[in-house]
Amino acid sequence: MEFQVPTINILLIAPAAIVAGWGVLLMLIELFISDEAQEQWRQIVPGLALVGLALAFIQTVGLWGYDGGTFILADGHPMIVVDNFATFLNIIFLLTGALTIFISVDFLRRTGLERPEFYMLMLFSISGMMLMGMANDLILVFLALELLSIPLYIMSGLAWPRTDSEESAMKYFLLGAFSSGFLVYGIALTYGATGTTQLPGVMAGIANGGSLALAGAALLLVGFAFKVAAVPFHMWTPDVYQGAPTAVTAFMSVGAKVGGFAAMLRILIIALPGLGDVWAPALAVLSALTLIVGNVVALVQPNIKRMLAYSSIAHAGYILIAVASAPASPDGVSAALFYMFAYLFSNMGAFAVVIAIERKTNEGVMLDDYKGLAKRHLGLALAMAFFMLSLTGVPPTGGFSGKFFVFKAAIEANLIWLTIVGVITSAISGYYYLRVVYTMFMQDGDGEVAAPEALKWTVGFAVLVTAVLGFIPGPWFDIARQAALQGMQMVAGG
Amino acid sequence: MDNQILIDYLPIAVLLGISIFFAVLLPVLSLTLGPKQGAKRNLAPYESGMTAIGEAQRRLPVKFYRIAVLFILFDVDIILLVPWAVTFRKLGLYGLYAMLIFMVIFILGDAWVWKKGVLEWD
Numbered sequence: 001m002e003f004q005v006p007t008i009n010i011l012l013i014a015p016a017a018i019v020a021g022w023g024v025l026l027m028l029i030e031l032f033i034s035d036e037a038q039e040q041w042r043q044i045v046p047g048l049a050l051v052g053l054a055l056a057f058i059q060t061v062g063l064w065g066y067d068g069g070t071f072i073l074a075d076g077h078p079m080i081v082v083d084n085f086a087t088f089l090n091i092i093f094l095l096t097g098a099l100t101i102f103i104s105v106d107f108l109r110r111t112g113l114e115r116p117e118f119y120m121l122m123l124f125s126i127s128g129m130m131l132m133g134m135a136n137d138l139i140l141v142f143l144a145l146e147l148l149s150i151p152l153y154i155m156s157g158l159a160w161p162r163t164d165s166e167e168s169a170m171k172y173f174l175l176g177a178f179s180s181g182f183l184v185y186g187i188a189l190t191y192g193a194t195g196t197t198q199l200p201g202v203m204a205g206i207a208n209g210g211s212l213a214l215a216g217a218a219l220l221l222v223g224f225a226f227k228v229a230a231v232p233f234h235m236w237t238p239d240v241y242q243g244a245p246t247a248v249t250a251f252m253s254v255g256a257k258v259g260g261f262a263a264m265l266r267i268l269i270i271a272l273p274g275l276g277d278v279w280a281p282a283l284a285v286l287s288a289l290t291l292i293v294g295n296v297v298a299l300v301q302p303n304i305k306r307m308l309a310y311s312s313i314a315h316a317g318y319i320l321i322a323v324a325s326a327p328a329s330p331d332g333v334s335a336a337l338f339y340m341f342a343y344l345f346s347n348m349g350a351f352a353v354v355i356a357i358e359r360k361t362n363e364g365v366m367l368d369d370y371k372g373l374a375k376r377h378l379g380l381a382l383a384m385a386f387f388m389l390s391l392t393g394v395p396p397t398g399g400f401s402g403k404f405f406v407f408k409a410a411i412e413a414n415l416i417w418l419t420i421v422g423v424i425t426s427a428i429s430g431y432y433y434l435r436v437v438y439t440m441f442m443q444d445g446d447g448e449v450a451a452p453e454a455l456k457w458t459v460g461f462a463v464l465v466t467a468v469l470g471f472i473p474g475p476w477f478d479i480a481r482q483a484a485l486q487g488m489q490m491v492a493g494g
Numbered sequence: 495m496d497n498q499i500l501i502d503y504l505p506i507a508v509l510l511g512i513s514i515f516f517a518v519l520l521p522v523l524s525l526t527l528g529p530k531q532g533a534k535r536n537l538a539p540y541e542s543g544m545t546a547i548g549e550a551q552r553r554l555p556v557k558f559y560r561i562a563v564l565f566i567l568f569d570v571d572i573i574l575l576v577p578w579a580v581t582f583r584k585l586g587l588y589g590l591y592a593m594l595i596f597m598v599i600f601i602l603g604d605a606w607v608w609k610k611g612v613l614e615w616d
Binding site: 027 | 581584585586588599602605606609610
């Protein structure tokens with residue numbers, strides 16, 4: 001067989017390439033920093049990382065509206081797709097990275113974890129997340145998943161030799177490797193059933209795949225369910241989130257989850273629409289389990305990081321509702337995208353406040369440490385209350401709009417029972433979210449609050465976006481709809 | 495056609511069956527038929543050999559671990575180089591450039607490892 005050179009348009013993968021290349025560049029510069037200049041180097045690395053993210057952001061925004069692919073093989077199929085779906089998700093990932101840098105600079109310095117590697121690893125992880133949204137080939141999905149995960153394993157162990165951080169890294173690594181195994185097995189079976197790893201090719205061949213294709217799809221789903229922490233594949237989440245340094249927890253609670261959903265959505269919608277009547281009910285059941293377990297277990301958590309870990313499991317459940325209704329509702333994918341966008345700001349804001357209260361690594365993260373926060377720092381307490389309301393889904397917040405669109409899509413898809421489960425569990429979640437508000441405003445306590453300017457501005461920005469998404473969700477949902485439409489069109493056209 | 499594939503794999507299944515049979519049979523035989531001796535010396539890991547000293551679980555110098563991690567990197571590097579070398583003529587310049595980019599990134603990583611002192615033994 002004659003080998004043909006694939007067509008490559010480097011501008012299209014530039015967003016991910018800039019982020020990864022910037023990380024490599026920073027690592028190289030670090031080699032030439034003398035011992036005396038190390039202190040200054042540590043001061044400027046966060047800023048430099050932000051510059052890299054900003055460059056990638058400019059390139060990403062410029063690609064909005066573009067629809068095409070690159071690394072086009074001889075048979076005309078691109079390995080990497082750049083459409084609004086990918087661009088929308090890339091914007092989420094870049095914002096996640098930027099917000100994480102803003103809230104973690106002072107925290108890392110304060111807790112003695114200030115290592116320049118943190119920012120470089122984060123850049124590598126972000127480039128992996130971006131590739132998750134753009135990958136149009138199962139092999140590339142796997143590579144992107146590893147590029148996303150491996151830096152996160154190291155980052156969760158950043159606080160070594162503290163045992164809880166080491167435990168977190170070890171558990172995350174073992175279960176991450178385990179879930180990668182499921183994913184690779186799923187890819188192998190799908191390849192066996194259809195003879196290709198390209199997503200459009202898989203779609204064409206899946207109808208004749210028989211039980212082999214079903215088994216492959218099931219294993220792919222299990223692999224992604226691990227990554228997004230859906231019940232019953234959620235066991236690692238509370239321990240990992242609790243043990244990892246809080247800045248890392250904030251980053252992976254949004255980035256890794258959205259990354260998992262990015263690849264899951266593209267594979268389900270582009271490659272496996274033929275099996276929609278099989279995976280949609282399976283995901284619906286998974287989603288109901290996730291909602292119930294996540295929200296109910298969160299009720300009894302005295303540690304706020306652990307509570308937010310269960311809360312993030314619960315939010316994976318809400319996104320799964322939207323994914324499960326995607327085959328039958330035109331707004332399923334856009335509801336999931338909008339929900340992730342709103343979740344990004346509410347969750348990052350909540351973690352920013354957690355970081356402000358935390359004294360040393362993992363000290364001052366109990367609910368009791370929030371007593372009397374309203375008297376100590378009213379602004380942060382009000383912001384935290386707003387984020388908690390948003391995560392509960394009380395109007396007028398971004399969280400409410402997100403849940404509204406998700407439930408609307410579910411009703412359109414005739415998943416009434418799932419909507420009822422979602423609404424009831426939202427009501428349950430009010431108990432543990434509002435308990436934080438009660439503790440802050442109604443009880444007395446003392447303790448220091450470390451809120452430098454960067455963190456305050458980040459919290460303010462997150463409050464602003466959450467409020468805007470709550471008051472005028474319409475235009476934003478239209479953007480999410482544009483991002484999702486192209487994914488669906490490719491199904492019809494492919 | 496499916497049956498044909500299954501028949502092709504029959505020898506492997508037979509082999510698996512025989513090995514499982516013997517793996518179970520031999521310990522059972524030696525447990526039931528072998529003479530029982532309770533002396534402490536007979537139960538030592540090396541009977542009539544050196545006396546074991548210390549615990550089985552002990553700390554190892556972490557240097558070995560780092561070398562092992564580096565070995566995996568070079569190992570994977572070779573795994574990728576060999577198929578490229580085999581298909582070198584077919585892939586032509588495109589393959590050369592792709593491999594160059596990969597090798598440059600890999601060597602930069604090596605430089606980082608070297609400069610960070612991972613290769614120093616003491």
